[in-house]
Amino acid sequence: MKRIGKISPRTSNQIQSSRIGIGFECLDRKMWDDVDEVYDYAVATGAKYARVQTGWSRTELVRGQYDFTWLDRTVDKLLAGSIQPWLNLGYGNMLYTDAPAPDACGWVPLYTEEARTGWRNYIAALVRHFRDRVSLYEVWNEPYSKGFWLPGPPSQSEYVELVKLTAEVIRGILPEAKIIGGNTGTELWFAPCIEEYMKLGLGRYLDVYSYHRYRVMPEIETPEWINFYRAIFKKYGADHLELWQGEAGFPSVTSETEALAGVPMNEEIQARLLLRSLLTDLYLENDYTSYFTISDFKYYYKNGFRNKPNYFGLLTTDTPPRPKKSYDAFRHICTLFDSSTRRDKTTLATMETCNALAEKDRYSFHEKITSSNVVAFERNGRPLIAWWQKVSALKDSSPYPMNLLVWSPDKAFQNPVVIDPLTGEVFEYDFIYEKPDYRVKILDAPLKNYPMLLADREAVLNCISVEE
Template sequence: MKKFGVIQKVITAVAVGCLIWVTPVAAQIQQVSAQKPLAIETGLNVSFPEVGKLQTRTAKEISASSWSIGGETLDRDYTDYHSYKKYLGPLGAKRIRLQGGWAKCEKVKGQYDFAWLDAIVQDAVAQGVSPWIELSYGNPIYEGGGEAKLAGALPTAPQAFEAWDNWVRAMVTRYKNQVKDWEIWNEPDLAKDKITGESYADFYIRTAELIRSIQPDAKLMAFGLASPNRLEFVEPLFIMLKEQNKLNLVDILTYHGYSPNPDNSYPIIEKLRQMVWQYNPNVVFMQGENGAPSTPKEVTIGAMRDHDWTELTQAKWDLRRMLGDHGRGIATNLFTISDMHYAAGDHMVGVNTKGLLKTNPDKTIERPKMAYKAAQHVFSLFDSQIQLSSTQEVQVKGENISAFQYAHQPTKGTLVTVWNKEAKPADTYEPTLTDITVKGSFKQPVFVDLITGVVYQIPAKQWKKSGTTHTFTQIPVPDYPVLIAESSALRMSK
């Protein structure tokens, strides 16, 4: 039961942000919502009768959820917010991760230019999307100021530390009414020859105390770990916090960690959680950045670039990460909304194709990918009214299948996510015909393809009820999440 207590803390900690600025965005939302649906072929041939499609909702139409979308690398101009912003609200995520960009804000010592970030924060909030900001990277205009890039060094010199403090103070003071969650650095463990667990711990405590002195109710997010299995990098912070009686300075631990089979990641995360909870069981865990590329390995850069990917396997992988996390009570930041064009001088150079939106060479948006629609379906459906069931009374006949049970609070209708977790998602996959038994509430059960959004009636001959136990037979289970749901729990269009 302890795990489910933590699940509720995760959802509470990351679900809601402040909405302060309001500007007209209805025309943009209507423009995107009115676009013709993508032609989506998943290879999942369902023989059941079609009864409708999932309705998607904009972020403003969703009161609360734990979902976040990545808006990273704007600090280095590798993406163009103003090209993709019309897709942001219609996507349905309630939060967006932004990188504050010290070096972009302060190009002349002591002078800050926040205009670029003001415009982004204001527009996101107006669309019903609450920003959370990661504070990084270094600033080379100061001696010992660190590097303005991924895997760069932290500030090391006294003058640089003072300048960092001044920038953080200015950031938190400026955005404290719009931003409640502050993440301190990104993937410090990636800079193995520059940052140690101890140096990060010192830096984190310094920054966290400064944030809390300005914004006492701020949520503090630690690490953004590149490798969740590096317990030796994580533990020094908690040792130091315990010694200084400051364990309350970590509210949320964010981690990344990429695996071609996303379901293989969870044993590593469980080890990390157990280690951290020995120091502070109140720390909640959030998947701070994860997503798959959409192109062959010759094209993409970044994590998992040693495997070939397509837009279909990207959509499958993203769904497995999102709903694998959600079924374990872990809030997720899907990485990322737009393809990123890394420039020379950074940790890597080229196009990272993990975006839900395909870009042109000038970073403008060519079109949404298959994964955009898949994410839309999840973000629109799994809001705060869909609660993870604490009893998980679902049984699946067969091996290598993940299944999680939920309840729609207004109707008490049951929903079950299910997928084959055996291997990396494939372009061609023969679904497993599977029997599923659930203790729950169904009156008119349906089957939902979460990539296409198509809803199918489950024929009467393929399900039966005995009290509160429902048995579904010969249900096609592909290598990505599909849904068995009480139809009254869904928003559908014909």
């Protein structure tokens, strides 16, 4: 092994397109500081999309008067950095609902004609205001949740009704708009909810179905869920729907609030899991994947103020913000997995024990293979391989030495390099190249509990800086 350089991160302005985005949620409730440094850091990630909540309560403080100044700032600064916002429409408004707190989080404007009219008027004003800048609109957030659908309980038919009336307003002003909805998860109890949505015709009003995933091991059942989503869409005549992972993230500190509360976390673990989450979505060919979220929250605002911080951000809420290890890991994946990198199902890769002649080692190593992902992509006409062990990232990440074997019928390695996307380091390893079979064997490669990457040096030249 010889270190030869590092990943040279590219900005969102330098990346033409990709399937990777970043969350910009909760500015509607001012849960983190809307400072210029956050936008500078966001553009430096290389992300191409950002999910932004629109904040009806923050925008309409007097009936019929809409102040989009705060949202203009966010949309314009993101667009200036070549990041396309997609707008999540919500939540309620005290002027039209019985919400007890100004944020009106979760209070659905569906239960009186006055609330419906107020909502329609707000959506119409918002779409007219942003029609030349934004074409992606998501209806509500996590409508299955008792905390985000009030006064509750959540109802599939009522959510479909909300999507229908909202989509009609949007398309009446912006026919080319792309409508996003769903926001269900990847636990078994979501299955009947999703099927009921499809039975009720939700797919007729959407272009994109978005799901959320919060798991300490992001690989668990995700392939099965993606297959389920796509199959259920087809079953009900909605196979036109794109599938987006709209929220998935991990705290960097053991949290007391919301998702993954109580899990023993730190910044190193957050970064490892971020890499696993993004690579899982990319190799399963989601149409889009987003990391939740750009910034930690100073406190939590959900139907009133809770003085509890939240640590899912790539950045801290320090002044100025401090990037975490997860920030660099996210930048590295955005740089390497733009639209030039695609899943390659004709290239095969596998692992073998370094002591391949010892029968005991060879067969005991099968356990490590079955608990690992080894996935082939291609970049610029050459293979790019990702591999990692699907074991707890809460434990030490000491590497296990193995040999990595790759075969491709038409994509040869000429100068293979191994990349650590956590640290950004690029290495040369000893390898054996069997030219007639287009097979390469990387010797003593590290198997870790987060992804490592093998690529041809020529394929990633615009992504790495080599120390000559």
